[in-house]
Amino acid sequence: MIIAVIGESNARPHIAELAEEVGRELARRRIDLVCGGMDGVMEAACRGAKSEGGRTIAILAGSDPQQANDYVDFPILTGLGYARNVIVVKTGMAVIAVGGAYGTLSEIGHALAEDIPVIGLETWTLTRSGEPPDAAITIASDPTDAVEKAVRAAEDRLRAFERSRLSSG
Amino acid sequence: MIIAVIGESNARPHIAELAEEVGRELARRRIDLVCGGMDGVMEAACRGAKSEGGRTIAILAGSDPQQANDYVDFPILTGLGYARNVIVVKTGMAVIAVGGAYGTLSEIGHALAEDIPVIGLETWTLTRSGEPPDAAITIASDPTDAVEKAVRAAEDRLRAFERSRLSSG
Amino acid sequence: MIIAVIGESNARPHIAELAEEVGRELARRRIDLVCGGMDGVMEAACRGAKSEGGRTIAILAGSDPQQANDYVDFPILTGLGYARNVIVVKTGMAVIAVGGAYGTLSEIGHALAEDIPVIGLETWTLTRSGEPPDAAITIASDPTDAVEKAVRAAEDRLRAFERSRLSSG
């Protein structure tokens, strides 16, 4: 199972710590991590995953494998620029957002538009004009809670893929 | 000059009215409109533009030109699914967001990540954890104000492209 | 109706002449032209189209509208690099290949893989190992013949889209 970790590339220190612990916790459960492969939250999550023997995939915006941070096992070279954000969230069976800038916001939007579950740790709050804050992002209390919620949501999605395959086959 | 109009495909009536007036106002100023080509805000904006003799471009997710709404002059077929959202906002020299669901949110994120100006009419409010609401979206009071603010921001961007071309050439 | 013109950006003179005449002939028939927006065949075809009052769309690899050649009406900014080639051929209801380098070859491959008709003027000949040359590219004798063959193939495709819409609706 693959889970996506998204977040700011210019990470504030406490956000990077949260991301690193998310990476460790995913690896302890033998879950593969996919991210955008750059700095900040992405690097911290990959470092955490590798420290526990996990496997890390980077969906890179450019064409050079050495743009990936030092903790990436599989650099995927898209050359698509920011459009690669869509691939990051689609490849995860669930998405964990840690902190976040505007690129993260685009990833949250893509994920929610395609019914991919998003678990948030100190990330964006979204409010549509004249309504209470949107509840589509599942708020986690800490990295372990985020991973638990993400795994449960990802297992539900994998079962739905399985059912739709059985019914169509 | 091309300006992007983004917003919900399942548009509430007053949101569709705002979008149609945005389309009319763009066409009166001889500005071309780009959008995702589907229903709701996109269709209303195209209808408004055509009613004033404007020109409309649709960046479609699929492969069939007849998926575009009836007011599209130029259907661009990407086959990219939601990743086409990136092209919608990049093609506009500025972006006007009217209402909005999660796809719109992804477009706002992409635009802000690439410093493309976003003007909002009853759209998302964004708040990063523990901070006051983000001020990156310029709020407009009505469709005419939105178009005026978008045109001014777009002219600034075109001048910046021009300057960077002169200095590099 | 939109037809795509593809070909080498570093065009040999007689190839550029063929492309310019293709552009003129498309415009005389009130057909819009889509291409990759750069130099060589793309520029020559756009120049021909504009000389006859046609309309030209460029699917650009980058993010700057001023990268388009001087004869482009609608610069579509993808930021996708070479992946934008797929959009060029999909947006055309048929494709006319004039001369061609490797980028053109990728476009021919994408078109044929999706059953988009390809008409060739002095372009690649393709041979699968141990077989006679592939006949999937329709060879044209001159620019007028190329446009005639492309229009006929494009009309067939539009009718097929229409039929599939009627039968599904």
Added chain:
Amino acid sequence: MIIAVIGESNARPHIAELAEEVGRELARRRIDLVCGGMDGVMEAACRGAKSEGGRTIAILAGSDPQQANDYVDFPILTGLGYARNVIVVKTGMAVIAVGGAYGTLSEIGHALAEDIPVIGLETWTLTRSGEPPDAAITIASDPTDAVEKAVRAAEDRLRAFERSRLSSG
């Protein structure tokens, strides 16, 4: 190091055998394999790689991880349709083409356009109008020869990335 294997999804038996041996040979050298993740050459190459303990990455056109063949370790979900072909060849430091239909042709075109080395086993021969057959595809005599040639070319590219990083850093 990652190397891409491309080829027809409707593989003739002797082509599938070549692809399976390519997969085995890559895995014996501890090289990771990337492909489009579907049937035919892609499945045979993945099966070969897994039989020797290799690791396999699939760049999928759709959104369902279960569309991948049974020998894929890492399904990357792009939702981009055929545009995903670009990512397959960019992710490989070199590309091995085995047999091939039109999708393969588009991948060969993309690779050559970006100077990514292509090694061919019973694949397309390309001839530009009025010229002798193009020599850009390196012809291999058998799967072991293909892998050897691909590894050598890939090592050259990695060194070039390294050099450009050192000189820019």
